[in-house]
Every structure is written in C-alpha cells, then in structure tokens.
Amino acid sequence: MGENGPTIKELATELGISAATVSRALAGNARISPATRERVQKAARKAAYVPNRAARALVTGTGFGFVGLVMSDPGYGREHSYIGEFVQGLGQGFSAHGIDLFLAFVPQDQPEMQVIRNIVSSRRADGLVLGRTTENDPRIAYLREQGFPFVAHGRTESADASFDWIDTDGAAAFAEGFRMLYALGHRRFGVVSIEEPMTFRQHRIDGVRQAMQGTDAKLVITASPRYDAQRREAAIRAMLQAPDRPTAILCLFDSLALSVLDIAANLGLSVPGDLSVLGFDNIAPAAHARPALTTFDADTLASAHCLAELLITRLENPGAAPVHRLIQPKCVLRHSHGPAPD
Numbered sequence: 001m002g003e004n005g006p007t008i009k010e011l012a013t014e015l016g017i018s019a020a021t022v023s024r025a026l027a028g029n030a031r032i033s034p035a036t037r038e039r040v041q042k043a044a045r046k047a048a049y050v051p052n053r054a055a056r057a058l059v060t061g062t063g064f065g066f067v068g069l070v071m072s073d074p075g076y077g078r079e080h081s082y083i084g085e086f087v088q089g090l091g092q093g094f095s096a097h098g099i100d101l102f103l104a105f106v107p108q109d110q111p112e113m114q115v116i117r118n119i120v121s122s123r124r125a126d127g128l129v130l131g132r133t134t135e136n137d138p139r140i141a142y143l144r145e146q147g148f149p150f151v152a153h154g155r156t157e158s159a160d161a162s163f164d165w166i167d168t169d170g171a172a173a174f175a176e177g178f179r180m181l182y183a184l185g186h187r188r189f190g191v192v193s194i195e196e197p198m199t200f201r202q203h204r205i206d207g208v209r210q211a212m213q214g215t216d217a218k219l220v221i222t223a224s225p226r227y228d229a230q231r232r233e234a235a236i237r238a239m240l241q242a243p244d245r246p247t248a249i250l251c252l253f254d255s256l257a258l259s260v261l262d263i264a265a266n267l268g269l270s271v272p273g274d275l276s277v278l279g280f281d282n283i284a285p286a287a288h289a290r291p292a293l294t295t296f297d298a299d300t301l302a303s304a305h306c307l308a309e310l311l312i313t314r315l316e317n318p319g320a321a322p323v324h325r326l327i328q329p330k331c332v333l334r335h336s337h338g339p340a341p342d
Contacts, residue, residue, distance in 0.1 A: 006047045015043055026098060031316075067094060067311060068125040070115055071105045086153075089301040090129060093308025099126075113138060120148050127311050129153065133165070135197045149318065151311045153303065154199050164310050166325045168298040170200050170280065171207030173329040174250055177278045177296070178211040180331070181248040185340035186276065187216060190239055190246030192256045193223040204252055204280070220246060232256070236263050240275070247275060247340050254279035254286045257293055261336065265290075272338030282332055291335035298329045 008026075012019040017036070025032045025040035026049075032040075043049075069090060071083075091101045104119065106112045116139060119125050126149065130139055133154030140163060143150045152165040178189065191208060193201055205221065212219060222239045224231040236259060239245060251257035257279030261271055269275050271291055279286060282297035310323055 006044075006049050011040070011043055011047065011049060014047075015040065065099050066102055066125050067099055067127045067129065068102050068104050068119055069129045069131065070112060070119075071103055085300045086131070086304045089304025090308050093305040094312070097308075097312050099312065101129075113142065116142065120146050127151075127315055129307055129311060133167075133199050135199050135202065149311065149314045151307050151314065153307055155324075157199060157202070161324065162322055164314055164323050166303055166306050166310065166327065168200075168303065168327045168329050170204040170329070171210070173280065173296040173331070174204040174207035175211035176331060177250050178208050178217075181250075181276055181278070181337065181340075182211075182215060182217060184248075184276070184338065186248035187218065187340065188244060188246045188248070189217055189219045190249040191219065191221045192236060192239070192249060192251045192260060193221055194226040194252060194256075195223050196226050201252060204250075208250060232259060233263060236260055237267070240264060240267055240269060248278075248337070249275065250278045252280060254281045254283045254293060254295055257295065257336075258285060258289055261289055261291075261293070271336050274341050276337040276340075278337060280329070286332075287334070289336070294334045294337045295332050296329040297332050299327065303327055 006014075008019050008022050012022045015022065017040075021032060021036065022040050025037045026044060069087065087101070087103070094101050102125070104115055106115050116128070119128065120143070128143065128148065128150040130137070130143075130150055130152040131154075133140070133152050133156060135157035137152075137156050140150075140152060140156060144163060150163070152163060154167050155165055174191075181189070189208065189212075191205055193205065208219060220239065220242075222235045224235040239249075240260075240263060249257075249260055251260060257277050260275075260277050264271055264275055264277070271277055277293065279293050279295035280298070281300070282295045286293040286295050306325060306327075310325075313320065313323070
C-alpha cells in the first residue's frame with residue numbers, strides 16, 4: 001500500500017477482483033451483489049481507503065463522480081423558493097451513490113449557455129440537472145446535440161419524449177382547484193401568472209381553462225415579470241380593484257399567492273370572506289400566512305430524489321429509453337378559501 005493509503009487497483013489486487021468492480025462497489029452500485037459490496041467496503045475501511053476521483057475516472061471511464069446544477073434564475077435567494085429543498089433532495093439522492101453535486105452560479109452579465117458549454121467541453125461534470133424548464137429550452141437542444149447526460153425538472157412545450165424528465169401535474173392541480181372553488185359558488189376567477197416562458201405556466205393555466213369548459217365561469221389572467229416586485233403589485237392591485245374583480249384567484253406559485261394576501265389586506269378585502277386564494281408549492285411560509293394558505297404540495301424533496309435516481313440510471317445505462325414521470329400534487333386545505341361572497 002502507498003504512503004497515502006491504498007488505491008483502487010491495490011484493493012482490487014488484494015481482493016482478487018477487477019478495479020472496476022471495486023470502484024462500483026464503493027459507489028454503492030446496485031449491479032454489484034450485496035456480498036461483494038460488503039466485502040469491498042470492509043476491506044476499504046480496514047485499509048483506511050480514501051477515494052481518489054481522478055483515479056476512479058481513469059479506471060472505470062465513468063467520470064469524476066460529479067454532477068452539476070446550473071443556478072441561472074436571478075430569483076434564487078431573493079424570495080421564498082423551493083430551491084433549498086430541491087438542492088437538499090438532489091444532494092441526498094446523489095450522495096447515496098457516491099456522487100457529489102456542485103452548484104454553478106451564472107453571473108447576471110453572463111449567458112447561461114456559456115457556463116453550460118464550459119462544463120460540457122471541460123467535462124467537469126458527468127451530467128447535469130436542468131431546473132425551471134422553458135417552453136422552448138435551448139439548453140436541452142444543446143445537451144442532446146452534444147450527447148451529454150442530463151435530466152430536466154419539467155417539460156418543454158412540445159412534450160418532447162427524447163430526454164428524461166420529471167414534472168408535477170400542474171394542469172390537474174389547477175383543474176382540481178377550479179372545480180373546488182366553483183362548487184363553492186365562485187363564478188369570477190382570476191389567475192396570477194408570470195411573463196417568463198416557463199412551461200409550467202402554460203400547463204397550469206390550461207388546467208383552469210379545460211376545467212371551465214361547459215360552465216358559466218369567467219376568467220381573467222394577469223402577469224408580470226417574476227422578480228419585479230413593483231410591477232407584480234401593480235398587476236395584482238389592478239385585478240383586485242376592477243369593478244368585476246374575481247372572487248377566487250389561483251396563483252402560479254405560493255410567493256404570488258402571499259403577495260395577493262398582503263395586497264388584499266391593504267385594500268380592506270377579507271380572505272376568504274371577500275376573496276378565495278390558492279397557491280402552489282406548499283413552501284414553509286404558506287402555513288404561517290394570515291390566513292394560512294390553501295395550496296398544492298408538489299413534494300419537491302421527493303421530486304429531487306427522483307431526478308437524482310434518474311440521472312444515475314442514465315449515466316449507468318446511456319442507451320436506455322427516456323423516462324418520464326408526472327407527479328400528482330396534493331391539495332393542502334387551509335383557510336384562504338371559502339364560499340363565494342353573496
């Protein structure tokens with residue numbers, strides 16, 4: 001053994017198996033039998049083995065054990081977001097397989113695609129996780145062209161079946177929300193949306209429109225830039241001060257719904273007496289709002305775990321058929337909705 005501890009090759013020689021088998025066993029690869037994994041891990045502990053990612057990459061040809069999440073959204077860290085839970089879920093999912101997650105932050109004056117091209121060309125990562133998928137996502141087109149492994153949290157507008165994705169069924173959730181409020185007597189509905197071309201935006205609005213078919217309900221939609229607080233407040237105020245304002249509002253995500261609650265209170269509107277409000281994501285502040293926000297829980301942690309497993313499967317089986325998973329959100333009933341006002 002060397003002065004700095006054993007190498008994978010030395011462990012393999014000692015155990016009488018291949019270096020690739022040792023590497024996979026240490027990474028917890030499910031293809032290696034439990035007995036072999038235990039034998040390798042026991043020998044590694046006894047010899048005080050310290051993983052050398054570069055060596056493992058040369059031995060196995062599978063990369064350096066890193067996957068990346070590119071943080072391009074300018075709102076990360078600026079408002080309540082699922083990002084903390086999302087990163088936690090990814091990290092837990094990858095670390096269980098001996099893979100590390102790194103975060104690549106994109107400066108505001110630098111194109112996201114430049115960062116992704118640098119990662120791909122330098123092979124600093126074995127694969128990438130794409131979040132906040134857009135309707136026509138250039139990242140997906142580029143990674144497919146390069147043959148670089150990735151998974152996407154969300155679909156594109158065309159529902160492209162040629163790559164791995166996990167998404168929440170926002171259309172079903174918003175349809176359920178509409179039906180619940182319609183049954184409570186609401187007929188004037190509003191949706192608070194964003195201007196950015198995120199695919200989930202259109203899915204959720206489509207869910208309301210489809211559920212409205214054949215009813216006497218009316219719908220108004222307002223949108224503003226996602227992180228422009230002034231324009232957001234102006235758009236919501238205009239909706240709430242209109243002569244025929246909605247009595248029920250579905251918000252694309254919880255941060256928008258919390259804004260609606262604040263502005264409604266400032267205008268003297270009672271929630272849920274005058275106005276019912278629904279959100280989406282079930283972020284922590286939703287339960288502590290006044291009143292507590294009725295919302296849909298997309299189980300972000302579980303989605304992130306699934307994304308990690310999906311990318312690991314793609315790395316181990318590059319030629320496997322693409323996998324698509326649509327997660328059904330659960331309605332969390334709290335106190336921001338009620339019967340329509342007289």
